[in-house]
Amino acid sequence: MVFVDRLLSALVHLRHGVTHDVLACWFGVDRSTITRAIGEIRPLLAERGCTISPGVRLRTLAEVIEHLGASGQTGIIYGTEIRVRGRPLDARTATCSSPGRTSRTPSKP
Structure with missing residues (x-):
């Protein structure tokens, strides 16, 4: 593979x-060619200050800021918003809205 x-x-x-x-x-x-290429490029990026810490998973902006502050680094954040469907607050009170579903509890006469 060429450098680019x-x-x-x-x-x-x-x-x-x-x-x-x-x-x-x-x-x-x-696949081994890709593995070798990534292994060659990561150190080159690291020499120029572009590093990804192995095993670090930052889930919130506060965690990112804390991590960067503790290490004395600056960072660039790519902040595209992604819509995610959330769960109901209380799964026990959530209703099933699937059409044709009937209650499993027998109704009283």
């Missing part, structure tokens, strides 16, 4: 979490 393809595959993997298998299909190479 190795860089692109590494960035797509790091940004979107695309698996090595999928990237291998996209670039028409073997």
